[in-house]
Amino acid sequence: MAERPRSRSFGPTVLAGLAGATLASVAAARDWAHASGRASGVAVTAAAKGSESAPLALALGLVALAAWGVVLVVRTRARRVVAVVGALASAGVLAATVVAFGRAQDDASRALEARGATGDVSRAALFQTGWFVESLL
Numbered sequence: 001m002a003e004r005p006r007s008r009s010f011g012p013t014v015l016a017g018l019a020g021a022t023l024a025s026v027a028a029a030r031d032w033a034h035a036s037g038r039a040s041g042v043a044v045t046a047a048a049k050g051s052e053s054a055p056l057a058l059a060l061g062l063v064a065l066a067a068w069g070v071v072l073v074v075r076t077r078a079r080r081v082v083a084v085v086g087a088l089a090s091a092g093v094l095a096a097t098v099v100a101f102g103r104a105q106d107d108a109s110r111a112l113e114a115r116g117a118t119g120d121v122s123r124a125a126l127f128q129t130g131w132f133v134e135s136l137l
Contacts, residue, residue, distance in 0.1 A: 021068055
C-alpha cells in the first residue's frame with residue numbers, strides 16, 4: 001500500500017491554530033475594560049475581565065485549544081470532525097467577544113460604582129484594553 005505524501009501545510013496550520021486558540025483563551029481571562037472616577041475626592045479605578053463579561057469566550061477558547069491538541073494526535077476521519085468542532089468553537093469565541101463589546105464597558109462602570117464612585121461615570125473615563133482586541137484575533 002503506497003503511503004500518501006505528507007502535506008507541508010499541516011505543521012504551520014496546526015501552529016497557527018494553537019497560537020490563535022491560546023491567544024483567545026489568555027485574552028478572554030484578562031481585563032477587557034477599565035473605568036476611572038472619583039469617590040469622595042479620591043481617584044478610583046475598576047476593571048472588567050473578559051471571563052466576567054463573556055464567560056463563553058473563555059470556555060470556547062479552551063475547547064478550540066483542546067481540539068487542536070486532538071488534531072495533532074488523531075489520524076483518521078475523526079481529525080476532520082474535531083477540526084470542524086475547533087473551527088466552530090473559534091467562531092463562537094469571535095461571536096461572544098463581539099456581543100460582549102458594550103457589556104465589558106458596562107461591567108467596568110458598575111464595578112467602579114461598587115467601589116464608591118459617585119455621579120455618572122463618563123464615557124471618557126471608560127476604555128477597552130488591548131486584550132479585548134486580541135480576543136477578536
